Amino acid sequence: MIKQNRLSTKFKKKILLKALEKSLAVVSSACKMANVNRQTFYNWLKSDLQFREAYEEIKEISLDFAETSLFQQIGEYNTTATIFYLKTKGRHRGYGQNNYTTNKNIMNLDHLTNEELMSIINNKN
Secondary structure (H helix, E strand, C coil), X not given: CHHHHHHHHHHHHHHHHHHHHHCCCCHHHHHHHHCCCHHHHHHHHHHCHHHHHHHHHHHHHHHHHHHHHHHHHHHCCCXXXXXXXXXXXXXXXXXXXXXXXXXXXXXXXXXXCHHHHHHHHHHHC
């Protein structure tokens, strides 16, 4: 009887992995498709290395799919897609940084005690 449960669980995991592929790794959607409780998914993710590795691979494939779509949109001169890409991948060139604020007014609070921090908080209110 225990062996049947293991096969059943193995089968359910395969179904869920297929559903994750179809849903582009969206867990709640895949769990609904496979009729598996979300908590069960997270339990399997925690306890089964092979299942976790398969899920991570599906997530990477989904990300590749999204990046391909983004690059296609950039190639079609989609301004929003271009701005998004520059803000996320072009930060080292200054894209995506807020140029309207300076760090001159930001205090370094690391050295303050809890009492000093509370004093600052209470004075701001």
